[in-house]
Amino acid sequence: MPVADDASAIAAAPEALGPGAGKREETKRANRRAILDAARQVFGEMGFEAASVRDIIRRTPLSVGAFYNYYRSKEEVYEALAADGARRFKPILRAEYDKATDFDSFLRAAITAFFRFSIAEHEAWQMMRPTGERSHAHIRVEGPEQKAVFEEVRAVIADGIERGLAPRVDADYLAAAAIGVAREVCDRMLARRPDIDLEAAVDFAHRMIQGGVEALPAVGE
Amino acid sequence: MPVADDASAIAAAPEALGPGAGKREETKRANRRAILDAARQVFGEMGFEAASVRDIIRRTPLSVGAFYNYYRSKEEVYEALAADGARRFKPILRAEYDKATDFDSFLRAAITAFFRFSIAEHEAWQMMRPTGERSHAHIRVEGPEQKAVFEEVRAVIADGIERGLAPRVDADYLAAAAIGVAREVCDRMLARRPDIDLEAAVDFAHRMIQGGVEALPAVGE
DNA sequence: CGCGATGTTGACGCCTTTTCGAGTTCGTCT
DNA sequence: AGACGAACTCGAAAAGGCGTCAACATCGCG
Numbered sequence: 156m157p158v159a160d161d162a163s164a165i166a167a168a169p170e171a172l173g174p175g176a177g178k179r180e181e182t183k184r185a186n187r188r189a190i191l192d193a194a195r196q197v198f199g200e201m202g203f204e205a206a207s208v209r210d211i212i213r214r215t216p217l218s219v220g221a222f223y224n225y226y227r228s229k230e231e232v233y234e235a236l237a238a239d240g241a242r243r244f245k246p247i248l249r250a251e252y253d254k255a256t257d258f259d260s261f262l263r264a265a266i267t268a269f270f271r272f273s274i275a276e277h278e279a280w281q282m283m284r285p286t287g288e289r290s291h292a293h294i295r296v297e298g299p300e301q302k303a304v305f306e307e308v309r310a311v312i313a314d315g316i317e318r319g320l321a322p323r324v325d326a327d328y329l330a331a332a333a334i335g336v337a338r339e340v341c342d343r344m345l346a347r348r349p350d351i352d353l354e355a356a357v358d359f360a361h362r363m364i365q366g367g368v369e370a371l372p373a374v375g376e
Numbered sequence: 377m378p379v380a381d382d383a384s385a386i387a388a389a390p391e392a393l394g395p396g397a398g399k400r401e402e403t404k405r406a407n408r409r410a411i412l413d414a415a416r417q418v419f420g421e422m423g424f425e426a427a428s429v430r431d432i433i434r435r436t437p438l439s440v441g442a443f444y445n446y447y448r449s450k451e452e453v454y455e456a457l458a459a460d461g462a463r464r465f466k467p468i469l470r471a472e473y474d475k476a477t478d479f480d481s482f483l484r485a486a487i488t489a490f491f492r493f494s495i496a497e498h499e500a501w502q503m504m505r506p507t508g509e510r511s512h513a514h515i516r517v518e519g520p521e522q523k524a525v526f527e528e529v530r531a532v533i534a535d536g537i538e539r540g541l542a543p544r545v546d547a548d549y550l551a552a553a554a555i556g557v558a559r560e561v562c563d564r565m566l567a568r569r570p571d572i573d574l575e576a577a578v579d580f581a582h583r584m585i586q587g588g589v590e591a592l593p594a595v596g597e
Numbered sequence: 598c599g600c601g602a603t604g605t606t607g608a609c610g611c612c613t614t615t616t617c618g619a620g621t622t623c624g625t626c627t
Numbered sequence: 628a629g630a631c632g633a634a635c636t637c638g639a640a641a642a643g644g645c646g647t648c649a650a651c652a653t654c655g656c657g
Contacts, residue, residue, distance in 0.1 A: 182622095183635090204451065207613065218637050223615065230425060234512060291455060291519040298512040328561050328580045335560030336588070339552040359549045363588035367557070370587020371580070400603070400654060407604095428644060439606045444646065 187225055189215045191239065194232045199280045203233060204290055234296050241300035244272050245307055252311055258320040261311070263361045266337055270357055273341050305330060324371045333364050408446055410436045412460065415453045420501040423511050424454060455517050462521035465493050466528055473532055479541040482532070484582045487558055491578055494562050526551060543593040550592070554585050 193214035197206045208229050212222045226232045247268050255261030309330040315321045321329075337360050344356040414435035418427045429450050433443045447453045468489050476482030530551040536542045542550075558581050565577040 208615095209613070219614085220616085220637055221635080224635070228614085230511070230513065290451075291517055292451065293516045293518060295514045295516055296512055297514060301512075325576075325580060327564055328577070329584075331560040331564045332557045332581070332584050335556030335558075336553045337556075338560075339556030340549050343549055343552045355546075356549070359546060359592075360553070362591050363550075363553050366591020367584035367588035370583045370590070372583065398655075403604085429646090430644075440645085441607070441647080442605055445604070449645090 186215075186217060186221065189217065190222065190225055190232065191236060194229070195236055195280065198233065198236070202290055203229075203294065204292075233294070234298055237296035238298055238300035240276060241298075241304050244269070245300075245304050247272060248304070248307055248311075258315045258318075259365060262365060263357065266360050266364075267353070267357050269337055270341055270344065270353055270360075273345065274351065274353070277345055305334065308334060321368050322371050324368075329368065329371070332367065336360050336363050336367075407436075407438060407442065410438065411443060411446055411453065412457060415450070416457055416501060419454065419457075424450075424515060425511055425513075454515065455519055458517035459519055459521035461497055462519075462525050465490070466521075466525050468493065469525065469528055469532075479536045479539075480586060483586060484578065487581050487585075488574075488578050490558055491562055491565065491574055491581075494566065495572065495574070498566050526555065529555060542589050545589075545592045550589065553588065557581050557585050557588075 190211060194206075194211045196214060197210045201210070206229060208222055209219065211229065211232065212219055215222075226235065248265055251264045251268055252261055255264060309326050312321065312329050312333070313326040316323055316326060340356055340360045340363075344351055344353070411432060415427075415432045417435060418431050422431070427450060429443055430440065432450065432453065433440055436443075447456065469486055472485040472489055473482055476485060530547050533542065533550050533554070534547040537544055537547060561577055561581045561584075565572055565574070
């Protein structure tokens with residue numbers, strides 16, 4: 156199920172790309188992607204801490220110097236990777252919202268989408284993890300892209316409040332709480348591999364959030 | 377050694393010394409603590425990534441070699457720091473539980489305690505942060521001590537279920553969800569500095585979790 | 598008092614990161 | 628087309644952190 160490694164590094168058919176698709180731009184794009192792909196592989200295989208910049212560029216036709224033209228450190232690469240995930244998830248969320256007819260069904264659809272997305276990402280990163288030695292530290296990136304997703308959630312909630320589908324509460328807190336439930340339940344679900352019961356987890360998170368929302372009192376003003 | 381004299385605590389009574397009475401043990405303890413204190417300061421000031429082992433020991437009367445007698449890396453120090461926090465919080469939670477008469481009031485007390493604790497910790501770490509350049513990456517440790525806190529929460533919930541105070545649900549998921557709400561709302565609250573409204577945040581989290589729990593029975597309401 | 602165990606020191610070697618100037622490729626102007 | 632400059636790449640080398648270790652200090656105990 157892991158997304159097959161497509162040979163994205165070298166474009167065999169440099170078709171007419173978008174506007175101003177000079178060869179320069181093209182290789183830049185390809186290099187960025189080569190680095191990102193290699194980094195995902197390396198981080199997945201030996202963990203973020205253990206990985207070095209050299210490990211990454213070794214899986215790339217590029218040199219050390221070229222790496223530093225694109226990213227300043229492996230941390231920045233990691234952030235770019237995380238940003239990429241957020242950037243891919245946001246439209247999914249948006250699509251669910253546009254498709255939904257009522258708040259409750261949107262909530263469930265959004266949670267389902269998030270869990271599915273997380274499972275896929277999880278698998279994509281875990282390809283070949285030989286050493287069981289797992290670090291106890293997780294890194295959570297809170298960059299612009301992640302904020303954008305948060306904002307999306309907050310906007311949707313604010314909209315729901317506006318339409319009277321939810322009580323007048325602090326949309327900021329509600330978005331945070333909903334994301335918190337989803338995130339943590341998702342983590343637990345993933346921890347139960349290989350017996351992942353998507354339905355049950357979605358159901359739990361959905362009821363929890365929905366019930367919580369209904370219990371919130373409208374805030375003054 | 378800077379730890380110059382001590383008032384000649386004569387080793388006349390080698391036996392009846394309490395736990396950790398040897399001078400050796402004592403300095404070991406002091407050194408560990410010196411490292412931890414220095415590390416908290418350094419991490420707070422320049423961020424975890426930027427900090428080096430030498431930055432830490434520089435604020436300590438110890439040498440590089442001594443550092444490696446206590447910890448294998450700055451990561452391990454960070455984990456120790458996080459473990460320390462969890463170890464200090466766990467009894468607080470326990471005390472609230474022993475004191476509580478019903479589940480609902482315990483829940484509120486626990487959330488309040490957690491938020492208070494978080495505010496204090498936050499302030500302890502943020503002493504003097506000159507450079508505004510903040511990394512977007514947070515590190516979350518998930519070591520034995522954190523697991524112990526999680527287990528504590530889960531046990532309390534399981535107990536509540538046993539007594540019929542909460543519906544028969546997956547205690548694992550419920551603990552995760554409750555922690556998720558508390559954590560995220562707490563983060564948001566802290567982000568609103570310096571206008572922190574503890575009451576409002578506690579109230580929000582409390583209602584959210586309580587409402588969520590009530591909505592949980594398998595055959596939705 | 599003296600000896601072994603335990604702890605500490607700090608310079609050293611290793612390894613990674615980051616820089617930088619020479620060389621190369623691309624886009625563009627004539 | 629030819630040639631010039633800008634942008635990019637390369638890899639050696641500088642910079643610097645990490646972890647070690649042999650020598651030294653201190654402690655506990657008989």
